[in-house]
Amino acid sequence: MTWPRLREITRAMLSDGPAIVLAGAFVLMTVLAAGPLHFVDTFFNEFPRPEISRATWLFLDYGPDEIASRFVAIPALGIVALYLAHRFRSWRPLILGAAGVVGMSGLVWGLKLLLARHHPKTFDPTYFSDGEGIAFPSGHGANAIMFYGLIVYLLMRYKLIAQPLVRKLIYGIVAIAVVQTAVSVFMQFHWFTDLVAGMIAGGLTLRLVIVLDRTVPPGRTRSWWPWREGAAAQQRRPSPAVAGDDRIRPVPSPAPRADAGDGVRAAMARRQVLTYPVRWGESMVGSFRDRATRNGAPVSTNGVYRGSRSRERD
Structure with missing residues (x-):
């Protein structure tokens, strides 16, 4: 078992159908947010809002909106990846988690700094501000899909959750994304198209991480695990x-x-x-x-022992 070459990984990512669709949708949303959808952003941004108390404001800021922040989502992903790596003696969960964090952060923050979209409280939805705006795309929207989606994928990959629970967790991720979008628009943290583009970017990054996982041969990262067995166990x-x-x-x-x-x-x-x-x-x-x-011992006609043995997953 050997690592695939960089060009093989790149070819697999560029030829993946869902990744191509998500990339096209993200480019289309970026173009539409530059002008054609300004009326949508303006409508949601200038929609009359009821007066809320300071306590309600703090609850919305540090509750539904903060769940999708990187300060909550990344530690949750790290805990799950560490647990799976230790349990299955494999670096794969840590590699996939790190690839997701680095890939999504590079994509989102690169476009934030490049496009420099004005903040919603300026009531100007155009790109290329004077260095004050970093609204597009929304990092919170990307976090909700990418990090929590990767957690569910890892648990599903290592068969730690049943299929009905997977479906419920996916519904939970969608609920987090929808609630976080509503809260961000209500509190004027982001334009509406910022959040939609962020969720698409999160889905694109998640899909590329899944493609990376499928290109790495099974069992490859288990051979690197240093705490699997000691020298005495090797001798036995x-x-x-x-x-x-x-x-x-x-x-x-x-x-x-x-x-x-x-x-x-x-x-x-x-x-x-x-x-x-x-x-x-x-x-x-x-x-x-x-x-x-x-007497029918667990031996087949071709002489193969049919007893139970643990199944390793990597």
Whole structure:
């Protein structure tokens, strides 16, 4: 198993259908937000708002809006990635989490600084302000889709949650994105198109991280894990000739004593001990070949042990 080359990863990302659709939607929203959708942004920004108390304002600011902030979403993703990495002895969850954080931050903040859109409280939805605006696209909208979506994907990938729960979690992510959008528009933190473009950017980054995961061969990052087994455990492992081979192999019987008779010698020459090797070098040794073939022991007709063994996932 080897790492795919950079051009192979790039080709997989550029040829992925959902990623192409999301990238096209993001470019289209960026163009529409530059002028054709100004009337939508102006409508939501100038819509009459009821008077709210200071306590309600603080609740909305540090409640529904803060759930999608990077100060909440990134630590949540980090905790899940660390747990999965430790449980499955793999760097893959940490690599995917870091790729998502770096990729989305680069995309969102790069466009924020490049386009420099005015803040909604200026009532000017145009791009290229005098260095004061960083409204487009919304980082909160991208966080809600990217970080929480990646958490659900990792838990689903390692089969820690059932499919009905996955569906409920996806509904929860959509609810977080919708509520955060409503709160940001109400409090004039973002233009409406900022939030829509941010959610599309989050979905695009999430899709590219999934493509990256699928291009890395299974089990590749497990070999890097330094705390999997120590030197003593390595010495207890079976020899390479036996490891990974589940076929029944006869083990030679001990040599008969010199003073044994011909009948004893013939009986010991016919005797065979069957060994059933399993994954970690443990074996079941016994002289019950007849019982294994007559009484339905977990041995198939081609001599393969059918016992249970743990399934590794990376």
